[in-house]
Amino acid sequence: MKDNKLKIKDLVTIGVFTVIYFVFMFGVGMMGVIPILFLIYPTVLGIVTGTIIMLFMAKVQKPWALFILGMISPIIMLLGGHTYVIVLHSLVVMFIAEMIRRAGGYKSLKFNMLAFMVFNTWICGSLMQMLLAREKYIELSMMMGKEYVDALIELITYPHMALVYAGALIGGLIGAYIGKILLKKHFTKAGIA
Template sequence: MKEQKLKIKDLVTIGVFAVIYLVIMFGVGMIGVIPILFLVYPTILGIVSGTVVMLFMAKVQKPWALLIFGMLTPIFMMVEGHTYILVLHAFAVILIAELIRRAGSYNSFKYNMLSFAIFNTWICGSLMQMLWAREKYIEMTMMMGNEYVEALERLVTYPHMALVYLGAIAGGLIGANIGRILLKKHFIKAGII
């Protein structure tokens, strides 16, 4: 199969979906004002954003589309004050997701579902900053107050992060399956894909 190249129309679609994803991500991220809920944030994000990302994957079945789409949000977050660790973590994870998607020729639900489950772990990098760039992360979250920072320091440990990653993968699998149901039920019937 000859690989298709991304066109201007595809880049516009990537941009539109990235904005929708960013809005969902920040909306769901509001639960992070309660430190313990920050640990389930990746799981909930996967469940809530699964439909949008699966629709994106159905619409743009071309190489590097997922990598470009996925990197826009972490780059935006770095510009807003997060560390470079978030971007490096996201790049590694999203590149793996892109390669999984490629293995399924971009149109296999099974491969797209696995790809999204891995893709969804990029957001775990926002918490990994607490472990890998502690001072900078504390400085960034100090506006939430000392109690909040202290709670995060107690909660963000390597054993807890293993559970956060597992939760992100589970949330991605659930979100992908919800997306599959909604795509079949609404978007395909409406002729959107």
């Protein structure tokens, strides 16, 4: 019987992939300097980081690995001044992604792709802060200037957020599919079908 517990090597792998993911997330996040682009940030993030997370799932096929990797970035953002909304939102999203992955036995390419689609919606929590913790988020965004904040207030509405979540899922699917194509050899070696 294969040991499914996370080992030190797995935790190191989680750490390495988290750093890589965070760098790409931060780079893509720069597009948020233009408020309207904030609405497509989750879509673009999914497309750009799909290969990274799909490779991670091929390398660490153990329970809670994806959950741990997925919770580090929102915790860092909370420590950097974001609101509690991003962490609570991410807890729910990462739990669902982890359960999807578990349902596929960690070796199903289809379930891993679906898990990444859900995983990718965690970043929508950064925008949900505007709706669920408005005053704190406005205060956090004021360093960008009043004009920027006013644009965000106008853009971030519940109907727009429905489109943002749909975009995050679509971006996640595209990113996972790109990862599937680029990493075919890794999936075969890891026994993922």
